[in-house]
Amino acid sequence: MKARPHVAISNALAGRLxxxxxxxxxxxxxxxxxxxxxxxxxxxxxxVCTIDPSKRLRTSLxxxxxxxxxxxxxxxxxxxxxxxxxxxDDLVRRHAQSPEARERVLSNRxxxxxxxxxxxxxxxxxxxxxxxxxxxxxxxxxxTPPAASALAxxxxxxxxxxxxxGRVLRYFLKPYFVAGRLTVEPRTLxxxxxxxxxxxxxxxxxxxxxxxxxxxxxxxxxxxxxTAHAMEALLRVDDTxxxxxxxxxxSRVSEGASFALALRERSLRAGAIVVNRVHxxxxxxxxxxxxxxxxxxxxxxxxxxxxxxSALAGREQARADADARHLKQIALKxxxxxxxxxxxxxxxxxxxxxxxxxxxxxxxxxxx
Numbered sequence: 001m002k003a004r005p006h007v008a009i010s011n012a013l014a015g016r017l018x019x020x021x022x023x024x025x026x027x028x029x030x031x032x033x034x035x036x037x038x039x040x041x042x043x044x045x046x047x048v049c050t051i052d053p054s055k056r057l058r059t060s061l062x063x064x065x066x067x068x069x070x071x072x073x074x075x076x077x078x079x080x081x082x083x084x085x086x087x088x089d090d091l092v093r094r095h096a097q098s099p100e101a102r103e104r105v106l107s108n109r110x111x112x113x114x115x116x117x118x119x120x121x122x123x124x125x126x127x128x129x130x131x132x133x134x135x136x137x138x139x140x141x142x143x144t145p146p147a148a149s150a151l152a153x154x155x156x157x158x159x160x161x162x163x164x165x166g167r168v169l170r171y172f173l174k175p176y177f178v179a180g181r182l183t184v185e186p187r188t189l190x191x192x193x194x195x196x197x198x199x200x201x202x203x204x205x206x207x208x209x210x211x212x213x214x215x216x217x218x219x220x221x222x223x224x225x226x227t228a229h230a231m232e233a234l235l236r237v238d239d240t241x242x243x244x245x246x247x248x249x250x251s252r253v254s255e256g257a258s259f260a261l262a263l264r265e266r267s268l269r270a271g272a273i274v275v276n277r278v279h280x281x282x283x284x285x286x287x288x289x290x291x292x293x294x295x296x297x298x299x300x301x302x303x304x305x306x307x308x309x310s311a312l313a314g315r316e317q318a319r320a321d322a323d324a325r326h327l328k329q330i331a332l333k334x335x336x337x338x339x340x341x342x343x344x345x346x347x348x349x350x351x352x353x354x355x356x357x358x359x360x361x362x363x364x365x366x367x368x
Contacts, residue, residue, distance in 0.1 A: 008337035009361050012241035012271035013039045017130075017140050017234065021153050021259070022245035024146030027276040029056040030348050031245045031341070032143035033079075034357040039139050040077035041358070047133065049080045050143040051126045057081065057143060062350035070133060074351060078137070084125035088115045091128065095223040105220070120159030123152075127231040151262050157232040161225060241271035246330065248278050248323040248340075253330050260334040270336045274361070275327050278340040281320035282327065 012018050018035060022028040029050055036048035047070055050057040058066040058081075061073050068086065070078045089106060096102035105111050115121060122145055130140060144153045234240060244259050246252040256273055263270045301309070331338035341360045348354050 006339065006362055008272040009035070009038075009243075009274075009339060012243060013042070013044070013139065013362075015139070015241050016134070016237075016239035017142065018241050018243060018271065019142050019144060019153065019235070020243050020245060021144050023255075026245050026247045027341075028146075028245040029054075029143045030060050030354070030357060031243075031274055031276060031361075032141050033057055033060040034348075034354050034361055035243070036077060036079075036139075036141040037351065037354055038358040038362050039141070040075055043076065044138040045076045045078070045136075046139045046141065047078045047080065047137045048141040048143065049082050049126075049130065051082050051084060051122055051145045052143060060348050060354055068129075070136070080133075082126045082129050084122035084129070085115055087125040087129045088121065091125070091223060091227070092220060095220050114163075118160075118163060120156035120163075123156035124160045124228050124231050127234060128227045131230065131234070151259065154235070154262055154266060154268070157228045157235075160228045165225075235268055236266075238269065241269050243271040244273045244336070246273060246275055248275050248282070248326040248330075250326060253326060253333055256330040256334040256336070256338075260336050273330060273334060273336050273338040274341060275330060275338055276341045277343040278327060279316070279320040279323040280342040281316065282324035283340050283342050285320065285324060 013035065020028055020032040020035070029052060032050070033048055036046045039046040048057065048061075049070075055066075057079060058064075061079055063071075063073065063079065066079060066081045068081060068083045070080045073079050092105050092111075093102055096105060126142070130142065134140060242259075242263060244256060246256060252275075259273075260270060262268075327338060327340055339361065341357060344353075344356065346353065348357060
């Protein structure tokens with residue numbers, strides 16, 4: 001039997017890890033904070049953390065600052081901002097074979113680029129940081145990085161493992177570059193030809209830096225692979241649930257269906273889909289209580305004012321109808337319980353306003 005939306009949220013919060021996915025701009029960080037507030041209100045020691053470098057989580061919680069270590073917000077609610085680049089650097093420091101190897105990696109320009117921009121690195125390093133503090137909390141709510149697709153986080157371990165297992169490139173480079181020094185003999189015909197091809201294709205300086213990176217990274221591949229495999233395992237345990245945050249639009253209907261399919265293919269646990277910023281009239285109608293018009297019972301309006309308000313009400317009703325239709329389609333096509341959060345009149349900027357969002361997620365349990 002399919003769980004009702006509010007029950008699905010409650011079941012997800014009863015686990016150990018809730019991963020909140022979704023594209024940027026749909027209120028994902030705010031919903032993550034609201035979920036954590038609900039869980040803390042139930043007496044669970046809860047940590048909400050974000051990988052997003054923006055200040056949205058700090059603002060939602062009403063904090064002056066947010067650091068890379070868990071800090072108490074109120075009661076049993078804690079928050080932190082993950083720094084994947086710092087975690088990656090710490091991993092290098094812990095597992096480098098020698099101080100010299102450590103410094104070669106950290107100062108290598110190729111390493112500096114991949115530690116910031118390689119697809120999947122931030123997600124895997126964030127999970128590495130989370131695993132260090134996981135035992136201190138009953139529940140962790142993770143706000144994933146903004147992404148064009150909710151599937152980006154799910155695919156992060158595979159992308160990192162593909163990179164690590166791509167060490168074969170090192171074996172092509174090693175015969176020609178050792179510790180960044182050219183070993184091809186340019187006086188031979190083969191040497192001159194190879195250098196000309198390599199230089200025209202990618203540039204010899206790039207190859208020197210790439211070779212230096214692979215040689216300096218020796219011994220770290222296994223540690224990196226271990227972290228990615230640990231992330232894959234953590235995503236699959238029963239205590240981990242995924243919640244997709246989206247918005248009511250036609251483009252998001254297919255996104256919800258794709259997300260549900262991706263979870264099933266990877267044997268991951270779906271929690272719920274939260275459809276944010278839904279027109280309040282759409283929610284009222286879904287509950288069987290159509291809202292009154294903006295001028296019902298008012299007999300003092302001029303014909304012109306009445307016509308203008310009627311047109312405005314018509315536009316609002318059309319938007320509400322579209323939102324209700326998209327909300328229904330998201331739940332139907334994904335097969336995952338969907339819960340609607342109305343578009344609020346004011347921005348969420350403190351715990352009081354955050355509790356209002358939490359009350360929509362789990363009625364009568366939104367405040368701690």
